Amino acid sequence: MSAPKGKRVYLTWTDEMDSALLAVLVEHHNNGDHAQNGWKPHVYNAAIKNVRDKCNVEITKDNITSRCKTFDKHYEIISKILSQSGFGWDWDNNKLSMDSDDVWNRYVEGNKAAICYKTKVVKNWDAICTIYSTDHANGKGARTGAEDAQDSPEQDGDASPDLPPKRQRTGDAILCMLGDMKTSFNDALKSTEPLPMPQVTPPAEILAALQMIPDLGRCDMLKSYGKLILNERLFQALMELPMDMRKEWLLMLNEKNSN
Template sequence: MDDALLEVLVEHHNKGDHAQNGWKPHVYTHAIRNVKDKCNKDITKDNISGRMRTLDHHYEVVSKILSQSGFGWDWTNNRLSMDSDDVWDKYVEESKEIKSYKTKVIKNWESICIIYSKDHANGEGAKTCAEIAAEPLEEPIEVSPEVAPKRQRTGDAILCMLGDMKKDLVDAFKTTEPIPLPKVTTPAEILDALRLIPDLAEEDMLRCYGKLVLNDRLFQALKELPITMRKTWLLMLP
């Protein structure tokens, strides 16, 4: 179910469809419809918000672990990898609350990184790994087919309806809209994408960074490749 949900959220994240406290109303509508079509499950906006809080926790904890020496990401088994058990034991001495993450399987890690990599504070407002791991996590969405889905609150329903109306109105006037300027990829986005590539040495990362910031088309081509092929492709560039 996460596959269908994150597919929609990544799409709308790239379109900038964020609201102050989450997503624009039509994003929830699209996600609910996609999960229903692909998984035959009825979910609500509350289900989506709860699941996103859980994934947010996972990103906060795991990204901080990955920033430490000796840790990496196992793309095959969707979990943390580490140089040795000693590396993990030493790390959890200061953050014992995150012990479960040693073997926790987190699928769709690349999509989670895309959605959350820009959303976390780096200053005084940022939480520690211990604080994040100590908070209760919601379980994945499971809606019994025998139980009727929770009725959407009137306010939420109106917001969703207004979001759809706005989208329809925008589509109707597209022919009169000025041609939008192409989106320019920021250096921070390029650096985030390079950091996701397994086993890419720092020297190679800097060399590739220098090429990609000068050629946005190369960066777009990189994003279309599977994560396991990106390192080889980058190192083949002249």
């Protein structure tokens, strides 16, 4: 993409381009293709090719980095809202749902950065959850798919105030601490260090991952959801499988447990 000398080129992202980009990022996220500060080089190349092939648009690594920062911002703000009582996600209309305007007004009093999200449409929420929830849950400083050292002047209509530093999301970790704690009781007594909290995947991420599995029936999805929210290891095992093997594995799991 070229431009007159001295002028910047601004890229406007379409829904089609977002879908093409996120399809590649989800696939490589599940394969663990992350570098220390972003994606591995071949992931950028695959994303550039997929957007070119499906949308006939030329993009660059900087374009991808900038767009990933937008996705990361969406996840940080929306997931924080969804963790509060009175909020949900409207999958049909791709936006927040809430019990009442009073619930929203009370929330934004202390969260000004969220004001524009009351009616904001954010498509591909399931893919965004899949990619970004792990980094936020682990409290990593490096963003998946976004390199902090780069800040491309992309214009996508989603600019917002600076976000506060990330904090570790413990979720409902206390519910499974006894089962998942890696440090033995004796070692814990000897240690003066605080006990590590086990990672717990938010239910919204588990649901999003199940909804991405092709042709998974509603009943099988609900059975699988009931198992995966109670067993972190099962969800980790699911996410290690290629997409085309996940449905078969879940059906075998459901059948085994029903016998």
